[in-house]
Amino acid sequence: MDFEVVYNKKSAEFDKTKLAKKLIAIFGEANVSQKEIDILSYSKDFILLSARWTLDGKVAAKPDFIVWPTSAKQISDLLILANKVKVPIVPFGAGSGVVGGALPILGGVIVDMKKMDKLLEINDQNLTATIQTGKNGMNIERDLNNKGYTLGHIPQSIFTSTLGGYLAHKAAGQFSTKYGKIEDMIISFEAVLPTGEIIKSKAAPRTSVGPQVDKLLIGSEGTLAIITEATVRIWPQPEKRALVSFAFEKMEDALNSVREILRKQVYPAVVRIYDSDETERHFGSEKNYKDRCMTIFVCEGDTDVVALEEKVTKQICLKNFGIDCGEAPVEHWFETRFNVSEISKYTPIGVIVDTIEVAIMWDGAANLYYETIKAMKKVPGVVTATGYVSHAYPQGVGFYFSFSGVPDKQSPEGFSKAVWDITMESTVKSGGSIAHHHGVGVVRSAWMEAEWGSIMPLLKKIKKALDPKNILNPGKLYDGPIE
Amino acid sequence: MSLIKKLKKYGWIVKAIAQTKFSTKRTMAKGLRNKKNYFPKKKVKADVQNLMNCALCPNMCRFDCPTVQASKKETHSPAMKAKIGYYLEMDYLEKVDENIIPLFEGCVHCSGCKIWCPFDFAVGDLLDGVAADLFEQDVLPQPIKNFSQRIRDNNGLYKKEHYISATKTLEAFKEGDIYYFPGCVTMGNNAKVIESIKIIAEKSSSSIIAKPEERWCCGAPSIYAGDVDKAKELASHNSEHIKSLDIKAIICECPECTHMLKEQYPQLGFDLKIPVYHVAEWVNILLKEKKIALKNGEELVDYKDSLPISFHDPCVLARKLDVAEQPTEIMKLMFPEKFKENAYSKENTHCCGFGGLVNIVNPDLALKMAKNRLDEFSQDNIKTIVTSCPTCWYSFMKANENFEFEIRDLLEIIAELIE
Structure with a gap:
């Protein structure tokens, strides 16, 4: 069967036979594939509609080759070659991105980074670890845990994602209020630029020597560089963990509690506020939670600090009319936080499920929540539209909106786009940012201009300057809507 | 789960569905009816429902899959293997060696994935059903056919x-x-x-x-x-x-x-x-039952150069048979101070690489997995690896050329230290 390709509008043209020989010369025969079964395996990421496409015998986008580099030098050679023959190069970690960032929408060569997955060094004195970016997140955490440390980067995708993916998409984990996001964790890096130069930054606690190049590359989704190695900060594993949960009648009370806690410079590692539907979905309809917003906190670290954080957290929640629900809801969250079986359950019965995360400052948070839920529910075919706060900062929050529904009179793609568009629109209107931690990929490409406004031309100039032949992950971020 | 509990759990969805327009309800009903289209028309041995569940999952067990950790290929990732299996069952993929081999070289049947599976299955068990269907259709690659024939002959x-x-x-x-x-x-x-x-x-x-x-x-x-x-x-x-x-x-x-x-x-x-x-x-x-007693091996000269010592839990023993504690208890009796438990032990053990038929279709990959496993032990600075499975013992003996471990079977040591 020929699989229909969803993103196949303008495949790049190059001599495949010649290119195969040159790729083998760089990587060796065992590290180059153009087998159909491998092509199929790399024709996807976890853009949520891809589950629908899997059942319908479609693939998202097809690469022409897959290569597995083992060094930055090989990647450099590849990029020099790619500039000569004008072939798209798409870096690939574990393909768990949910926005299509790793999809080879113009074909070309997928660079699977998984063979570059060594934990190179742990420096106890500096509290840093140097890691190759193809390493799986859970395997990083396990290796660190075995030696008494943690990175503290625990996204829901930790089992199925890599350090490179985190850096490329500017990821944030569930424990980020305490440990920070990936951009807070990185100390220095090695990367290969689109024209093949290998660059390496110096490890320093901070510098004041011109612009921060690492911040330019982090979040560039493989369009400005392939990051091959990173030195990240690590922490000793926490001594103590306290689990706190409160249920609030109003979303505003929950938001205020979290805002006041952070204002006091108390940073629980995990902070999550679920709206009443999400509360029922995750925690059931116990008397204390029913029709309320469950808010959970995990405080962890030094015993004395945790005791103080727990005390302040509880005091503020009680002051804001929260009902103390004890440890059980947080324990339940720990047990179920990696359960992502919904897609498998609902896709075969025609239901489309997706999540959209956005960010907003505190003064617009409640408004964004209510307006977005209202807007999502207006899309024909939407059955559920719910939201929760997944990340919190002294200045604002990250909201996760989830929807499920059936395309009434549209295609699955049209239905999904309608909900995405209305959510993006509502976010832009509320003054929020269109993505908190999943990135842009193909699904948000149309909204880049609205997000960046006057800065967009600068981003395009940067891309043009670093990648004049548009080799690295072409078609993404800078080129408008991807249909 | 009882019906009342189920209704309670999904109450919020039922409420949401009730509030939708008639046309939405009709589309949902159509979706339910159409589910059958995602199953093969003919009767098959494979568990297609769970192949589908696995194929649609974002690969949440992949980090613990020894095959994909060794090959680094998406094609060997658990969800992709299930997807290939599903596509073969649905006749979406041609039944040729290139498409079938990944199912055999890509799974050691270690059930490592089951620990993390929200549906509580092991990909290897799902692939057994696919293998049975492919066998019946006589489309299996020659090395697999030869292997079956070898067992039939002997x-x-x-x-x-x-x-x-x-x-x-x-x-x-x-x-x-x-x-x-x-x-x-x-x-x-x-x-x-x-x-x-x-x-x-x-x-x-x-x-x-x-x-x-x-x-x-x-x-x-x-x-x-x-x-x-x-x-x-x-x-x-x-x-x-x-x-x-x-x-x-x-x-x-x-x-x-x-x-x-x-x-x-x-x-x-x-x-x-x-x-x-x-x-x-x-x-x-x-x-x-005190029918035997074991000596402390640490006090014997013969073991002086063999310590510290560790135990590799065979995956079938620790996970499929739930015999995870007993070998460690025995090891600790014989080596109370010098027994070092590996970070990946008991039900969290990693496969030796020679499970399933990987060694038949891709011996290099099997050996790579065995070396990966030995590498996990090398970080413990131990001298001897004990196991309690002939296949694990065999694979470690083969992979040991890059290491200098003593590879022993648990029974051999028990026989040496029995009083």
Whole structure:
């Protein structure tokens, strides 16, 4: 069967036979594939509609080759070659991105980074670890845990994602209020630029020597560089963990509690506020939670600090009319936080499920929540539209909106786009940012201009300057809507 | 889950559906009706529902899959293997070697994925069903066909002459109320283990009977190769000769055999109705019943250069049979101070690489996995790795060329330290 390709509008043209020989010369025969079964395996990421496409015998986008580099030098050679023959190069970690960032929408060569997955060094004195970016997140955490440390980067995708993916998409984990996001964790890096130069930054606690190049590359989704190695900060594993949960009648009370806690410079590692539907979905309809917003906190670290954080957290929640629900809801969250079986359950019965995360400052948070839920529910075919706060900062929050529904009179793609568009629109209107931690990929490409406004031309100039032949992950971020 | 609990759990969705327009409800009903379109039209052996569940999952178990950790290929990731299996069942993929081989080289049947699966299945078990369908359609790659034929020809993994030394040793087990079912790999490669069983039996005054001429392969390899009929024939033959004996228990030194006799035979229609124990369980019982005692190996000169020592839990033993604590308990008795537990032990163990048929279709990948596993031990600075599975022992012996470990079977050490 020929699989229909969803993103196949303008495949790049190059001599495949010649290119195969040159790729083998760089990587060796065992590290180059153009087998159909491998092509199929790399024709996807976890853009949520891809589950629908899997059942319908479609693939998202097809690469022409897959290569597995083992060094930055090989990647450099590849990029020099790619500039000569004008072939798209798409870096690939574990393909768990949910926005299509790793999809080879113009074909070309997928660079699977998984063979570059060594934990190179742990420096106890500096509290840093140097890691190759193809390493799986859970395997990083396990290796660190075995030696008494943690990175503290625990996204829901930790089992199925890599350090490179985190850096490329500017990821944030569930424990980020305490440990920070990936951009807070990185100390220095090695990367290969689109024209093949290998660059390496110096490890320093901070510098004041011109612009921060690492911040330019982090979040560039493989369009400005392939990051091959990173030195990240690590922490000793926490001594103590306290689990706190409160249920609030109003979303505003929950938001205020979290805002006041952070204002006091108390940073629980995990902070999550679920709206009443999400509360029922995750925690059931116990008397204390029913029709309320469950808010959970995990405080962890030094015993004395945790005791103080727990005390302040509880005091503020009680002051804001929260009902103390004890440890059980947080324990339940720990047990179920990696359960992502919904897609498998609902896709075969025609239901489309997706999540959209956005960010907003505190003064617009409640408004964004209510307006977005209202807007999502207006899309024909939407059955559920719910939201929760997944990340919190002294200045604002990250909201996760989830929807499920059936395309009434549209295609699955049209239905999904309608909900995405209305959510993006509502976010832009509320003054929020269109993505908190999943990135842009193909699904948000149309909204880049609205997000960046006057800065967009600068981003395009940067891309043009670093990648004049548009080799690295072409078609993404800078080129408008991807249909 | 009771109906009331289920309704309560999904109450919020029911409420949401009730509030939708009629046209939405109609589309949802259509979706439910159309689900059947995602299943093969013909009757198949594979569990297509769970293949689909797995194929649509974002690969949440991949980090613990030894195959994808060794090959680094998406094609070997658990969800992709299920997707390939699903596509083969749906006839979306051509049944050619290139499309089928990844299912065999990509899975060691270690059930490492099951620990993380929200649906509680192991990809390997799902692939068994696909293999059975492909076998029936006679489309399996030649190396798999040859392997099946080898078992059909020999009723075992090897030719009879390969078992001569083991068969001779097994002749000592003439009469008894415990039946010893030796595995093909032990009989073919490590008859020392059988000697060890003999010593333990003597010291514990256990009476053991074995029937080396009558026992056939347990059938596990045939299941992996999709040859269910041969597996049934082997099970039927073994079951018949075992049932003719007046025994109260069965022991196996091979976890695969233990699992087949204990768990799979009843499913194939041959319930032995006799307790089946792996030897680690058996020794543990003997110790608890004070029928044997073990010396402290750390006090013996012979072990001076072999310590610290660790144990590799065979995946079938620790995960499929849930015999995870007993080997460690025994090891700690023999090496109270110098036993070092590996970070990936008991139910979190990693496969030796030689599970399933990986070694048949891609020996390099199998060896790579074995080396990865030894590498995990090298970080503990230990001298000796003990295991309790003939296949793990065999794979580590092969992979050890890059390391300098002593690779031992648990029974050998028990036999050396038994009082």
